[in-house]
Amino acid sequence: MKPCHWVFDSEVPGGKFLVPGCWSRAVGSDFSPCHCTREKGPSLKDRISKLEAKVQELSKAIATTPPKGETE
Numbered sequence: 001m002k003p004c005h006w007v008f009d010s011e012v013p014g015g016k017f018l019v020p021g022c023w024s025r026a027v028g029s030d031f032s033p034c035h036c037t038r039e040k041g042p043s044l045k046d047r048i049s050k051l052e053a054k055v056q057e058l059s060k061a062i063a064t065t066p067p068k069g070e071t072e
């Protein structure tokens with residue numbers, strides 16, 4: 001099974017996080033055995049995709065909504 005992997009992001013503390021992530025690799029080294037189960041990966045990917053779509057949808061809604069109190 002493919003082990004969980006690091007995703008690098010300058011906006012999170014430490015600059016990286018494990019996906020899907022398990023304590024074995026988070027606490028141990030990158031050479032520690034991955035204890036993630038098979039069904040966690042795709043499930044998390046699906047959830048992330050849905051959340052990204054929702055974020056885009058909300059960002060568009062915010063961009064097209066005029067701020068409150070700014071009517072003539």
Ligand SMILES: [Zn+2]
Pocket residue numbers: 003004020021022025033034035036
């Ligand atoms: Zn893992």
